Amino acid sequence: MCRYFNKDFFLKTNEKVAYCHLALPRGDNSSHVIGHVLLQKKEQLSCQQPGGSVPAEQVGLGLEERPLLLGPLTHLSVKMSARNPGTDLDLEWLSKVRVNTQAVLNRALHIQGLKLPKKQWQTAWLLKAASCIDLTTLAGDDTPSNVHRLCVKAIQPIRYDLLRRMDMHDKGLTTAAVCVYPSRVADAVRSLKASNSSLPVASVATGFPAGQTPLETRLQEVRMAVRDGATEIDIVINRTLALTGQWEVMYREIVQFREACGDAHMKTILATGDLGTLTNIYKASMVAMMAGSDFIKTSTGKEAVNATYPVAIVMVRAIRDYFLRTGHKVGFKPAGGIRTAQEALVWLTLIKEELGNDWLRPHLFRLGASSLLADIERQVYHHVTGQYAAYHELPMA
Numbered sequence: 001m002c003r004y005f006n007k008d009f010f011l012k013t014n015e016k017v018a019y020c021h022l023a024l025p026r027g028d029n030s031s032h033v034i035g036h037v038l039l040q041k042k043e044q045l046s047c048q049q050p051g052g053s054v055p056a057e058q059v060g061l062g063l064e065e066r067p068l069l070l071g072p073l074t075h076l077s078v079k080m081s082a083r084n085p086g087t088d089l090d091l092e093w094l095s096k097v098r099v100n101t102q103a104v105l106n107r108a109l110h111i112q113g114l115k116l117p118k119k120q121w122q123t124a125w126l127l128k129a130a131s132c133i134d135l136t137t138l139a140g141d142d143t144p145s146n147v148h149r150l151c152v153k154a155i156q157p158i159r160y161d162l163l164r165r166m167d168m169h170d171k172g173l174t175t176a177a178v179c180v181y182p183s184r185v186a187d188a189v190r191s192l193k194a195s196n197s198s199l200p201v202a203s204v205a206t207g208f209p210a211g212q213t214p215l216e217t218r219l220q221e222v223r224m225a226v227r228d229g230a231t232e233i234d235i236v237i238n239r240t241l242a243l244t245g246q247w248e249v250m251y252r253e254i255v256q257f258r259e260a261c262g263d264a265h266m267k268t269i270l271a272t273g274d275l276g277t278l279t280n281i282y283k284a285s286m287v288a289m290m291a292g293s294d295f296i297k298t299s300t301g302k303e304a305v306n307a308t309y310p311v312a313i314v315m316v317r318a319i320r321d322y323f324l325r326t327g328h329k330v331g332f333k334p335a336g337g338i339r340t341a342q343e344a345l346v347w348l349t350l351i352k353e354e355l356g357n358d359w360l361r362p363h364l365f366r367l368g369a370s371s372l373l374a375d376i377e378r379q380v381y382h383h384v385t386g387q388y389a390a391y392h393e394l395p396m397a
């Protein structure tokens with residue numbers, strides 16, 4: 001019957017119930033919802049399906065007091081959504097864009113003020129956040145050995161014994177990808193292969209972080225990263241073009257990057273901290289999607305201002321508008337300066353509120369972060385043991 005149990009613990013938060021989907025996988029990475037399970041207490045487990053009820057055990061749901069921590073978190077984690085084919089550049093659409101700054105700021109404040117899940121519900125959300133992380137190292141002193149350490153951590157993001165105490169040890173929890181500089185792609189691919197892991201390797205490219213190298217050099221960088229085994233490419237836009245309103249040139253560059261990516265998925269970094277206005281951010285988001293980006297990403301982590309909630313509101317509204325107009329779902333990746341578990345919860349809330357549960361999957365949502373996982377693991381440790389971990393108790397990436 002059910003090939004897997006696709007648990008959705010986002011539908012009801014802060015309530016002592018969890019509402020889950022029973023889903024059958026389709027060939028194209030999506031799933032077909034065939035019924036729902038409402039989890040309350042173990043005595044009250046019930047399952048409604050079109051055509052009748054079945055005992056919860058038959059759908060692989062154990063009678064377990066911690067229902068929120070059940071279910072594979074990562075069946076989708078190493079898959080990407082269908083590619084965004086892009087569209088022609090619609091300059092008329094761009095010319096009409098006006099962003100109401102005050103409304104965006106109000107919305108961002110509202111989202112930040114929403115109640116966040118507590119206790120085991122919070123832990124479930126944090127495991128979800130971990131499964132959406134592009135675990136990143138982008139430092140001048142990166143070496144094969146620290147990239148190897150990053151890969152090991154990405155494969156086992158939370159200590160095994162902690163997962164075991166939540167019955168999550170056999171659910172295949174990993175981060176969504178590792179993210180490195182182009183020169184380190186081969187190291188990451190080698191490390192993951194040695195561990196028999198199919199975790200994707202993402203590479204930044206196109207003159208990261210400034211994007212100020214000649215176009216041919218930037219294209220060559222993409223091709224080399226793909227050749228070395230990167231299956232996701234995080235390109236940076238040429239901010240000069242955005243700041244001077246050269247949207248057509250920017251569109252053409254991104255189209256070329258997309259071609260150079262081949263089968264690799266392309267995430268486009270807007271470096272929003274450099275773009276000056278929210279209107280520019282909306283326009284750059286739209287041009288990037290029209291040019292065929294599979295994700296749009298806020299920042300490189302190297303700008304003075306990186307991922308912020310108001311910027312995210314503008315970008316996810318552009319994603320929503322693009323989806324309504326074209327039917328293509330583009331992913332969103334906030335990145336840069338995201339360090340705490342609390343922030344991760346706010347990011348998940350923002351996505352849930354603005355784009356809905358469909359986007360709360362690694363194939364449409366990533367958190368680009370180098371140190372966030374450490375805090376998430378620390379909070380999980382606290383949930384499981386009641387104590388805070390000393391530094392040496394949690395292996396770092």
Ligand SMILES: O=C[C@H](O)COP(=O)(O)O
Nearest residue numbers: 300301336337368369370
């Ligand atoms: O793409 C990811 C970012 O560069 C990571 O930034 P971070 O080191 O501030 O977490």
